[in-house]
């Protein structure tokens with residue numbers, strides 16, 4: 001069974017002339033196939049280039065966020081954690097909470113994978129990493145729940161497609177698929193779907209193992225979004241095409257910071273290693 005011709009897809013990904021934007025939500029660099037917008041590879045939101053705030057006092061959060069992102073890119077996990085615990089307190093804005101949720105999710109995954117299997121005995125260091133990772137995961141969940149609650153409670157949500165898409169992503173990240181479907185249905189009509197609606201349909205079908213997943217991925221390839229290739233990789237992995245999935249995810253992580261692709265790649269490599277030991 002050939003799901004996608006992987007070499008063709010790898011070449012297509014390499015040939016895309018990307019422009020780098022800054023995510024208006026999480027301040028991560030974003031590869032955009034168009035000039036002005038893209039689905040962020042770090043947080044998944046649909047974003048335009050971040051605009052400088054109108055008032056200088058509004059800078060604090062975004063400057064702090066930019067500092068966290070640069071620590072993440074430099075691999076300085078301890079700095080990113082310390083900065084996050086200072087910056088992500090008493091947040092009441094759904095976009096900022098969504099961003100905090102994504103950063104905590106990333107930090108949790110990184111902390112968990114920094115366990116050292118070579119340590120023997122009681123492995124106190126590893127236990128500490130695992131507990132810290134669980135703590136960061138629950139923070140991340142708490143932030144996604146709050147984001148969801150605030151967007152659902154907001155009166156403007158029907159008019160704001162991007163906010164609804166963020167609420168949908170929170171449900172996906174929390175693995176609440178029934179709730180995700182309810183938000184998906186609010187994202188415009190299926191007869192004349194917007195780009196965001198088509199993306200949400202594709203994400204939902206990959207995450208829930210729906211049989212339309214492949215068709216929906218193919219229908220979006222022409223948009224040249226990095227995240228379509230990521231969901232193609234996830235679909236391949238779920239279809240047990242691990243070699244193809246690994247090649248695609250490795251290509252994605254070589255061109256941008258993509259936490260979800262990194263995590264999935266790590267899982268595939270661990271699985272392959274475990275299989276080789278049998």
Ligand SMILES: [Zn+2]
Pocket residue numbers: 023024025026027028040041042043044045047
């Ligand atoms: Zn982002």
